[in-house]
Amino acid sequence: MSRLIASRRLASNICVSKLSARTFCNDASAKLNNVPNSSQFNKELEDEQGFTNDVPQYDIAIVGGGMVGIALASSLASMPLTKQLSIAIIDSNPALTNGASIKKDDPPDPRVSTVTPATISLFKGIGAWQYVEQHRHAYFDRMQVWDYTGFGYTRYNARDAGKDVLGCVVENKVLQKSLLSCLQASISVSAGLFFFSTLEMKTEQNKDFKKTIYSTRLSSMSLPTRSSVSAAGDLQSKSLANLAKLELSDGTNLYAKLVVGADGSKSHVRELAGIKTTGWNYSQSAVICTVEHPAENFCAWQRFLPAGPIALLPIGDNFSNIVWTMSPKEAANHKIMNEDDFVKAVNNALDFGYGPHPGSRPFSGDILPSFFRPDVTSSANEGFELPPKVTKLASHRMAFPLSLMHANQYVSRRVALIGDAAHTVHPLAGQGVNMGYGDVASLSNVIADGVAVGSDIGEVTLLKKYEADRKTANIAMMAVLDGFQKAYSVDFGPLNILRAAAFNGANVFAPLKKNIISYASGELRLPFLS
Numbered sequence: 361m362s363r364l365i366a367s368r369r370l371a372s373n374i375c376v377s378k379l380s381a382r383t384f385c386n387d388a389s390a391k392l393n394n395v396p397n398s399s400q401f402n403k404e405l406e407d408e409q410g411f412t413n414d415v416p417q418y419d420i421a422i423v424g425g426g427m428v429g430i431a432l433a434s435s436l437a438s439m440p441l442t443k444q445l446s447i448a449i450i451d452s453n454p455a456l457t458n459g460a461s462i463k464k465d466d467p468p469d470p471r472v473s474t475v476t477p478a479t480i481s482l483f484k485g486i487g488a489w490q491y492v493e494q495h496r497h498a499y500f501d502r503m504q505v506w507d508y509t510g511f512g513y514t515r516y517n518a519r520d521a522g523k524d525v526l527g528c529v530v531e532n533k534v535l536q537k538s539l540l541s542c543l544q545a546s547i548s549v550s551a552g553l554f555f556f557s558t559l560e561m562k563t564e565q566n567k568d569f570k571k572t573i574y575s576t577r578l579s580s581m582s583l584p585t586r587s588s589v590s591a592a593g594d595l596q597s598k599s600l601a602n603l604a605k606l607e608l609s610d611g612t613n614l615y616a617k618l619v620v621g622a623d624g625s626k627s628h629v630r631e632l633a634g635i636k637t638t639g640w641n642y643s644q645s646a647v648i649c650t651v652e653h654p655a656e657n658f659c660a661w662q663r664f665l666p667a668g669p670i671a672l673l674p675i676g677d678n679f680s681n682i683v684w685t686m687s688p689k690e691a692a693n694h695k696i697m698n699e700d701d702f703v704k705a706v707n708n709a710l711d712f713g714y715g716p717h718p719g720s721r722p723f724s725g726d727i728l729p730s731f732f733r734p735d736v737t738s739s740a741n742e743g744f745e746l747p748p749k750v751t752k753l754a755s756h757r758m759a760f761p762l763s764l765m766h767a768n769q770y771v772s773r774r775v776a777l778i779g780d781a782a783h784t785v786h787p788l789a790g791q792g793v794n795m796g797y798g799d800v801a802s803l804s805n806v807i808a809d810g811v812a813v814g815s816d817i818g819e820v821t822l823l824k825k826y827e828a829d830r831k832t833a834n835i836a837m838m839a840v841l842d843g844f845q846k847a848y849s850v851d852f853g854p855l856n857i858l859r860a861a862a863f864n865g866a867n868v869f870a871p872l873k874k875n876i877i878s879y880a881s882g883e884l885r886l887p888f889l890s
């Protein structure tokens with residue numbers, strides 16, 4: 361009996377490895393590709409191994425191959441302890457499988473992310489940053505924040521914190537594609553070490569690096585319960601009953617020791633695992649697009665307006681990205697107004713619209729007693745500057761309703777949530793996907809620790825270590841962002857003065873400025889958390 365079980369399991373493993381080998385050994389553009397649907401799959405099993413009704417088993421099923429889900433797959437593929445894990449990525453997004461390449465001179469996309477130095481380090485560690493650098497991206501070392509009342513402004517310079525850059529703005533499709541290229545490369549490098557020339561030999565070599573993309577969606581999931589395991593008959597049924605079983609919308613079934621929900625803010629995994637959330641809508645939407653200006657921009661600009669902030673973020677060449685928060689009604693208007701009117705509205709919002717410029721002479725601190733005089737930093741000496749004038753739209757416009765959402769738990773037995781599936785934040789400080797990348801780094805390490813000691817990687821006691829690591833940090837960041845959102849959505853005289861004082865304080869007090877930069881860079885926890 362046990363020999364039969366062993367040979368069935370072997371058959372299943374061989375079959376999965378054949379599929380992924382085919383996946384990875386084809387033409388580079390199709391290295392990560394669709395697997396056959398379940399009927400083809402079972403037919404193949406029947407033909408080649410003489411078994412039917414077998415369902416593929418994976419160590420990890422990542423539901424959602426967005427910027428965060430693919431990062432987890434790449435991160436695991438890059439670590440010695442986890443690179444041999446078999447991973448299924450489930451997402452119907454054609455960008456994952458169509459093999460289309462992105463060219464540096466393609467028109468810019470409206471969806472971009474500001475990534476922090478901590479995220480850049482993660483990408484470098486995985487080996488994905490070299491691919492980002494082959495595409496359009498823009499490092500920035502300066503940032504100017506001001507508000508429409510004209511009372512104050514803050515300029516940040518990477519030098520204030522002894523850094524070269526404050527961050528880098530990258531199109532979302534570039535982040536995703538770079539991680540995918542890295543995943544492909546890590547697998548071909550592993551297989552290519554031996555320079556095998558034939559498909560069969562590569563197949564043999566690739567069996568330790570099973571990564572398969574299912575170009576479909578998750579439709580249902582059953583998680584093991586004590587009763588389902590004890591009701592299962594033989595040993596094999598018991599071991600399957602102890603795994604998560606996923607049903608995909610094309611009818612494919614698969615088993616996994618761990619299901620990672622990386623399926624965004626409306627996560628189906630979270631819902632199927634019965635994990636509740638806390639949160640609220642902001643009654644604000646963000647209009648985003650890419651615009652062109654006469655010269656290259658190296659600074660990130662953000663001005664707080666009565667209805668919300670507008671940001672102009674460099675993305676390379678003569679392009680910048682606009683993220684403009686406003687009421688949903690205004691957003692609907694700004695999305696469809698004619699191009700010239702929109703460009704005028706943007707220039708107005710970044711210049712004299714709504715109120716005067718702040719005085720351009722920096723606050724020297726002369727009026728304060730000497731012991732309280734600020735340690736004037738290099739950027740505190742910089743005067744207020746106007747952002748570049750926008751000349752035309754360079755992409756279509758999109759509008760997103762904004763909300764805050766936090767999952768009450770990040771893990772349950774055989775399930776872990778990462779990225780927007782676990783937390784969604786206001787984009788005003790560009791932290792959302794960076795928080796997701798923090799989750800990726802933490803969960804990868806926890807899985808590696810589990811593999812090192814031979815633990816079951818879907819066990820909740822192990823997964824709780826990931827939750828403990830990330831929940832506190834994410835809640836703290838969410839509280840800061842929510843506080844900012846609230847402080848800047850009230851137009852009330854005394855509060856405006858306080859805000860201006862906060863701007864000026866942050867502008868001239870070097871230690872405060874250094875801490876703000878380090879925290880926003882993802883390299884420092886808030887003092888009460890360290």
Ligand SMILES: Cc1cc2nc3c(=O)[nH]c(=O)nc-3n(C[C@H](O)[C@H](O)[C@H](O)COP(=O)(O)OP(=O)(O)OC[C@H]3O[C@@H](n4cnc5c(N)ncnc54)[C@H](O)[C@@H]3O)c2cc1C
Pocket residue numbers: 423424425426427428429450451452453472473474475576577578579622623624625627628646648683760778779780781787789790791792793794795796
């Ligand atoms: C206007 C705006 C500006 C932003 N700017 C920044 C910024 O500058 N910096 C920053 O850090 N963050 C920013 N963010 C936040 C950032 O975009 C998100 O945090 C990020 O997209 C989350 O990535 P994710 O992979 O977790 O989820 P998503 O990007 O939502 O990806 C989820 C994936 O799951 C797939 N999926 C969903 N359901 C299923 C299913 N049932 N089966 C299989 N697959 C499924 C989807 O197809 C998708 O590919 C911004 C957000 C907005 C709205």
